[in-house]
Amino acid sequence: QKEVEQNSGPLSVPEGAIASLNCTYSDRVSQSFFWYRQYSGKSPELIMSIYSNGDKEDGRFTAQLNKASQYVSLLIRDSQPSDSATYLCAVNKDYGQNFVFGPGTRLSVLP
Amino acid sequence: DAGVTQSPTHLIKTRGQHVTLRCSPISGHKSVSWYQQVLGQGPQFIFQYYEKEERGRGNFPDRFSARQFPNYSSELNVNALLLGDSALYLCASSTDLGQPQHFGDGTRLSIL
Numbered sequence: 001q002k003e004v005e006q007n008s009g010p011l012s013v014p015e016g017a018i019a020s021l022n023c024t025y026s027d028r029v030s031q032s033f034f035w036y037r038q039y040s041g042k043s044p045e046l047i048m049s050i051y052s053n054g055d056k057e058d059g060r061f062t063a064q065l066n067k068a069s070q071y072v073s074l075l076i077r078d079s080q081p082s083d084s085a086t087y088l089c090a091v092n093k094d095y096g097q098n099f100v101f102g103p104g105t106r107l108s109v110l111p
Numbered sequence: 112d113a114g115v116t117q118s119p120t121h122l123i124k125t126r127g128q129h130v131t132l133r134c135s136p137i138s139g140h141k142s143v144s145w146y147q148q149v150l151g152q153g154p155q156f157i158f159q160y161y162e163k164e165e166r167g168r169g170n171f172p173d174r175f176s177a178r179q180f181p182n183y184s185s186e187l188n189v190n191a192l193l194l195g196d197s198a199l200y201l202c203a204s205s206t207d208l209g210q211p212q213h214f215g216d217g218t219r220l221s222i223l
Contacts, residue, residue: 004153032209043201043214044154088153092209098167099144099203099212101153 003027004091004102012108019076021105023089026070032092033065033072037085038104044088048074079109113138115215117202123221124192132187132218136204142166143185144212145177146201154201160185161208189220197222 005024013019021035032051036044050056050063050072062075072091076083086104093100116135124130136143142161146154159167160179179185183204189196199219203212 034211036214043199043217046211046213049211090212098156098159098169100156101146103151103153 002102003093003100004089006087006089006102006105008103009106010108011105012110013079015079015081015109015111017079017109019079019083019107019109021074021076021087021089021107023072023074023091023102024070025072025089025091025100027091027093028067028070030067030070030091030093033063034090034092034099035061035063035072035074036088036090036101037083038088039085047087076107079107081109081111083107084109115202115204115213117200117215117218119218120216121219121221123223125223126192126194128192129188129190130192130220132189132200132202132220134185134187134202134204134215136183136185136202137213140204140206140213141183142205142208142210142212143179143183144203144205145185145187146203147171148199148201148217149197157187159208166208192222194222196220 035047038044048063064073089102144159145157148154156169158177199217205212
């Protein structure tokens, strides 16, 4: 079992719809969770961080964490074509050391 | 404020050569991490440094080494380059361990 798993996609949604991106992780002691966006040929850009169970909202983005199910998700409301990118889930293990990234989910928002 | 800066942007080397990649963190950030990213995959953790000490090492061979300087900048060294070392090398900095990491633009290394 891989440490951090994501569906590779591509996930295609129409403009204005909600995009739902999912991530599961294997290590129960993981403490902090991050979502990054990476455009083709660019470096990852931090979108959200979440540390406790529940929802965290920032603009059009909502991160959801369920530690019991070892599951973290990212919702993008009112998706725009500019949201088309690869979304990387990162999990912080070892109480501060070692970020582990998932393979990323490619999102395509269709005009 | 300046973000994470990496140099060089691109680099072409041949097998067996050595390479040094450089990274300057965001001002005030004490932790620097290095990642390797190949096309179609997520970044793979190589090293993390905090306050000039190595705090984490990924599953990479001993050909890979790094260090952090008193001004918190960092170098990644790779010896005896192999074709498989061709990748985007990313540096990320954070204020402290476990805090969100911010990435530089990366160094694209091509091995011929």
